[in-house]
Amino acid sequence: MSTSENIVAATLHYFTPPPDGSKPWWQINADPTTGITPRNYENKPFNVSVENVRGKQHLFKLDDAGFQYFRVPTKVTDFSDDDKVREEYYPEQADVLKSLTGASRVVIFDHSTHPFQTHFLRVITLTRLKPPAIRRHRPDSTLDDPQNRRPISWVHVDQTPASSEARVHKHLPASLVPSLLARRYQIVNLWRPISHTALDFPLALCDCRSVGRDDLVATTLVYPDKQGELFSVRRNEAHQWKYLRGMEPDEGVLIKWSVRLQFVRISAIIEASLFSFDSIQDGSVAILTPHTAFVDPTTPKDAPLRESIELRALVFYD
Numbered sequence: 588m589s590t591s592e593n594i595v596a597a598t599l600h601y602f603t604p605p606p607d608g609s610k611p612w613w614q615i616n617a618d619p620t621t622g623i624t625p626r627n628y629e630n631k632p633f634n635v636s637v638e639n640v641r642g643k644q645h646l647f648k649l650d651d652a653g654f655q656y657f658r659v660p661t662k663v664t665d666f667s668d669d670d671k672v673r674e675e676y677y678p679e680q681a682d683v684l685k686s687l688t689g690a691s692r693v694v695i696f697d698h699s700t701h702p703f704q705t706h707f708l709r710v711i712t713l714t715r716l717k718p719p720a721i722r723r724h725r726p727d728s729t730l731d732d733p734q735n736r737r738p739i740s741w742v743h744v745d746q747t748p749a750s751s752e753a754r755v756h757k758h759l760p761a762s763l764v765p766s767l768l769a770r771r772y773q774i775v776n777l778w779r780p781i782s783h784t785a786l787d788f789p790l791a792l793c794d795c796r797s798v799g800r801d802d803l804v805a806t807t808l809v810y811p812d813k814q815g816e817l818f819s820v821r822r823n824e825a826h827q828w829k830y831l832r833g834m835e836p837d838e839g840v841l842i843k844w845s846v847r848l849q850f851v852r853i854s855a856i857i858e859a860s861l862f863s864f865d866s867i868q869d870g871s872v873a874i875l876t877p878h879t880a881f882v883d884p885t886t887p888k889d890a891p892l893r894e895s896i897e898l899r900a901l902v903f904y905d
Contacts, residue, residue: 593638594637594638595639596635597634597635597637597791597828597881598634598881599633599635600879601631601820601822602629602630602806603631610805611804611806612626613625615809615815635826637829637830638828638830639830641832644656644831650873651795652792652876653793653874653875655840657838657841658837659837660836661676661836661837662675666896672896676896680898681693684775684777684841687841688841688902690902690904691905692902692903693903694758694900694901694903696899697898697899699896752768755768767903772903773843775900776841776900777839777900778895778897779836779895779897780834780838780894781895782891783836783891784834784835786833786887786891786893787893788880788881788883789886791829791878791879792830793827793828795873795876796827797826798820798823798875798877801821802820802826803875832883842878843873
């Protein structure tokens with residue numbers, strides 16, 4: 588296919604700040620009467636171009652672009668049983684992560700394969716694991732229920748430096764935490780389709796090399812008894828969006844959510860020094876990957892609902 592044939596027009600939703608200049612927040616628990624999750628900011632639509640990188644997906648590496656496509660079959664065929672997923676899929680994919688990244692230690696801390704109980708709980712919080720979820724959607728559907736779970740359709744990054752470090756404390760023995768935090772570490776998402784080719788509502792990934800530090804906005808996730816944090820993303824015309832059309836169950840993608848960074852907290856706002864530190868200090872390492880599901884205009888109208896599984900892992904290096 589020509590370059591022009593590989594570019595699709597898409598609508599992505601970007602963060603727009605609260606009008607009063609306050610720190611953005613999102614109340615995760617929906618109002619039981621309306622089903623609405625209140626927030627003090629908006630996600631507005633923007634028209635962007637997304638490139639299908641099929642045929643050159645090998646050019647995108649985790650430490651360069653912030654994501655990396657791969658083809659490694661899984662022996663697991665039944666993702667309906669959470670216990671089996673943990674017993675069989677976790678160790679298999681931990682080996683895949685080690686092989687692809689060169690990491691010495693991988694700790695998979697959760698996954699998504701079954702219906703969520705509440706609205707848009709894909710986001711990761713500081714202190715709570717979520718019920719898992721299968722992603723099923725049709726571009727023309729407005730349903731968001733256990734059988735038609737909508738992928739998140741706004742641009743975001745699931746971890747901030749604060750929430751990343753909290754993950755290490757949560758999922759590793761306290762005796763190991765100091766030595767592990769002294770190493771380079773990452774939170775990496777391993778995403779792949781299940782059951783059939785994923786044509787419906789594909790995953791768009793923004794090349795980290797096109798993301799500026801001022802594009803990222805720390806956003807508080809408000810629960811009744813706790814708070815978490817993610818990055819919302821401002822629109823920047825420099826952003827380079829990519830996707831792999833028609834991903835098959837033997838294919839997957841690693842997505843870098845965050846690595847250990849130095850950060851400064853001023854008046855409860857994370858200072859935008861987010862690209863200033865990695866244990867590789869030459870500035871050549873991608874930090875994180877803005878991402879979103881989107882409506883691909885090339886998707887056949889009779890395409891089956893997208894089904895996918897995603898693992899989230901702490902990845903440590905010697």
